[in-house]
Amino acid sequence: MNATLHQPVIEIDKLVTHYGTTEILHGIDLEVHEGEIMIIMGGSGSGKSTLLRYLLGLGIPTSGSIRLLGQDITRCDADAMYQLRRNMGVAFQGGALLSSLSVVENVMLPLREHTKLDEKTMRIMARMKLEVVNLGGYEDMMPAELSGGMIKRAALARAIVMDPKLLFFDEPSAGLDPVVAAELDELILRLRDAMGMTIVVVTHELDSAFKIADRITVLDRGHILITDTVTALRASDNERIQSLLNRTPSKERLEADAYMDRLTAG
């Protein structure tokens, strides 16, 4: 696809954030276009999770603005934010399925929160989304009975059950074996192509990033080093970009695991 033909649906302008007195993001500018898959990469501590948190409206920036679908989330009221969340799907690493609910009940949760649909309709909608992620027939299983890849797909079904315009995905392939990770990549591409979603993915996995990205943003110590296509990134002679691209797979996996541990601990 040619992202430049599409409107920006995410517009980040001079975003500065702090944890306590420490400045973390030092004036980030980024646009994501409609129907684009934007990958956010960067070394440990570069600010990827922080950026994602602010994109989800989970923190108040020191300065700058974040517009999602034309709405400035740093200034809108709780009502407007609630409306906006109907158009935002979020799939976090680990899946975060509720262990006491069946797969289909988990997928129905956003419908319960945001709609007044009757039980039967919600169940049908959730089943349809489980079909989309190739989990048809698994709806009555409990999360504990699913493999890691299936849990990620169920979480994805839940994230898209409201047909969101924006989908945020945190570490989709962390902890998955390469075949399962590749299936998830295919699924993400399908969501963009068949459903026209705009998708932001934070990932450490280079193979996956290169396969699904329309563009990649590389963060480095709270700054954006580059936002560009895979081809441009590979051709870049920036030393820090090259060092990120040349890390070994085993190190990547270790870092991804550490990242998951930290997020779940936090």
Ligand SMILES: Nc1ncnc2c1ncn2[C@@H]1O[C@H](COP(=O)(O)OP(=O)(O)OP(=O)(O)O)[C@@H](O)[C@H]1O
């Ligand atoms: N809750 C917090 N309180 C204080 N500092 C924090 C907090 N969370 C993150 N930081 C700091 O902010 C910086 C950016 O962290 P962040 O988690 O966004 O990076 P990251 O790129 O997601 O790293 P990783 O890939 O290791 O998860 C780091 O210096 C980190 O120590």
